[in-house]
Amino acid sequence: MMARAMALSAGLALAGAAFAQGDDVLSAEASDPVTMGWMQGFPPPDDKVIRFTDDDYFAFPKLRWTVCHFRELMPTVAVDNGSVSERDIPVDLDPSIDGVTFTPLGGTGTMTWDEAFDANYTDGILVLHHGRIVHERYAGCLDPTTLHGAMSMTKSLTGLLAEILIADGVLDETALMADIVPELKDSAFADATVRQVMNMTTALDYSEDYSDPDAEVWTYAEAGSPLPKPEGYDGPRSYFEYLQTVENDGIHGDAFAYKTVNADALGWIVARIADQSVADLLSERIWTRIGAEREAYYTVDSIGTPFAGGGFNATLRDMARLGQLMLTEGRWGEQQIVPPAAIRRIAGGGDPKIFAKAGYDTLDGWSYGSMWWISNDDHGAYAARGVHGQTLWIDPAADMVIVRFASNPVAANTANDPTSLPAYRAVADHLMANDPTPLLGAEWRVEDIAGRGVIDSSHVSLKFLADGRLAGSATCNRMIGNYETDDGTITIAVPGATMMACPEALMNQERLFLDLLPTVQGYEIDDTGALILTTEDGSTITARR
Template sequence: MKTMLKWLLRIVLALALAVLVVGIWKREEIQRLMAVNSLFSEENIVHNFSHMDEAFLTVSLPRGSGPTWELPYGPGFDLPQGLDQWIEDRAVTSLLVMQGGEIRFEEYYLGTGPDDRRISWSVAKSYLSALFGILMAEGVISSLDDPVVNYAPELTGSAYETATIRNVLNMASGVTFDEDYLDYNSDINQMGRVLALGGEMDDFAASLQDSFTTPGETWQYVSIDTHVIGMVIRGATGRNVAELLSEKIIQPLGLERDGYYITDGAGVAFVLGGLNFTTRDFARFGQLILQDGARDGDQVVPAEWLRESTWPSAPTKTGKIGYGYQWWVPVGAHEGEFMARGIYGQYLYFDQPRGILIATTGADRKFREPGVSDQNVEMFRKIAQSL
């Protein structure tokens, strides 16, 4: 009996030691996974969205050595009725309104401040679209109608094998991908765990095998399509996206702070949602786009590409929100009205004829409720009309 007890004790101690060793060895991965599992909790979400580097691997996006692009303050204006309630209801963390290159309104909420580098979520998709347009103009990518596997051969045999670059830019790849953020087992949440545990996004994209329709026929928002655009860029240039974005867009902007990208375990940028900048630095990118891609006489992003990419070319349903090449076009939009949009209330809203840009960040856990997106657009339009 004593011999058996000693034997069992040795087994228990050995198992405890093994758990301790694994815990130390995988400590960072475990900590990141725990952080991801509580990323959107009510008590943590505002803090987390300003400190994404505590939950994920990251790579710096240096601002460069050039002077900061000064954003002067213009006169105030009468804010539209209902704005305060909207800010509270939508858990807005920052709101910055620009017109004619001047800041007309800037405020921060829920304990955030102007130095906070906030997560972009899918606003990052529109940055990638701008970068893609630069590379197209440089001739490193032949045609939008090239199959993605021409540049990303590792996708051969996957659901992306017959998709073209245009298909993935339009979110019309036809690839089956569950984007339900509230379902723990959805594809989008599985992808988040791949990131947290240091897995590789390329492998995740290549593992997708199912399609629900022929590429190009139906629009369905599939965030992994944007990762495929990043794979095409890397395959075409032989360089990583973080370096290219920093060189061709970030440094010419004259940001006030370095930004950073979330990355996977291979150091590949999380291009579909992983940018982190201050609100004013998001606004600097927005102002560049508002000015047809030009700053101080330098054409950073081709104007023709911006006109094409912000046009609602995707096969969306009639009467519903439109989509271009990683840009949104609101229902009933006039010419020059479009948006970059991310989950939980991240927006860059453009009204080009009025010279207006609105940048918002948020922690809106009710962003998926019916009518919320329409309410946001309505408020942006009210603000624009108040100027």
């Protein structure tokens, strides 16, 4: 019975279980799965075999092997990456990143980025800056082609899919759950709105306290397990069946409470609206369109339902591609893959006051929305997070993405946040301070054109891309162009723009802007962070991020 319970709970650990570990644990080096000899040989020695039914298959140190091998242990469903050839990510490694120093939260000494790798039991970490790989490192079970469990980062994918459907106009975030999925009419989800589920502000009588043998999590685990049910079992036999049994405990919308069942309920909503599983929808809308190197997959329950709360697996580089898609507000190359409104809603987050009630000491001032974690810092950083150290970190101000796969002995991220969160910010600051291409990155919002300012509420912007392309808004119309820079000089060509008409004052502003751009000769970024473009006759265009 204990073996079965641990096997079930391990499936939920993919989503958020926090199992305590003893203080005397092996180091990252000593617990390396190759060093430990797990599953090596044909067959492996008996004492080195790992099975799904083992009571410790997802306990440290075995979990350091398991995180890369879920597909061998349990049923899964593929997320097709399509037949289009992968799109290479440019590589421009920056060795200086290893030496970046930071002070861990609550600490007094410093640590380097290099030292944090093993301190966090990292399996792989990758940093993108301006869409280029500037740092990449692997260890343990992971290499560039291996798929790793994303754990609760899966929830953020489910939230992204929901936001896409909302932006498409086919999902109403104010709708009651039971109006979309009538099967939930007798559950606590019935009178919750879609948005309340997305922001995890539902009031559910559901405990994920793994120390309590009567906690609802055990019934949930049994329902979602692909293993045969024990003799005499008469409970729910799938995620869908379990969700119909969840009872109410309070008023929806009052407080944030992180509960995995919300993600599976949202996955049901997404599947019902899209008329396809989250795995197929993710493949169709994203995975086949971002040049993913490998097919990804979800673990599934006994009827093949993808685990929308924690079952996703992918390569490190493909997760970085997803992060870059978020950073560019859903644009990949020449295509707008995800509606910008969906990304902006995610980046905007939820209510920090509601989030604060949950008592996350290391996440002061943060919020949670659309199943993403929002830092609300001055960089606008936000993240997808999973147990044992999984992270997809988006920093719009630095134009940076960090993706990390890990197998930390402690599931809860409170164990690695002190040596992770300040490290991410330190690398962002380092890249910004030593950026040889400072024009790249977030959009520049124009605030003055030739000393005339800009019309209130009008949108004039420039976005410089790494391949020499220029995009932006001229006021009424989107524009495309090209640029070249050389030691403070710049030339700009604007070959095209859309042809929408708007009020005369706005059209006049647009014409002035488009007329000035081809005459720009120089640029500087002043001490206040303003970009000043100077034309051949001395006129200027001023923009800020």
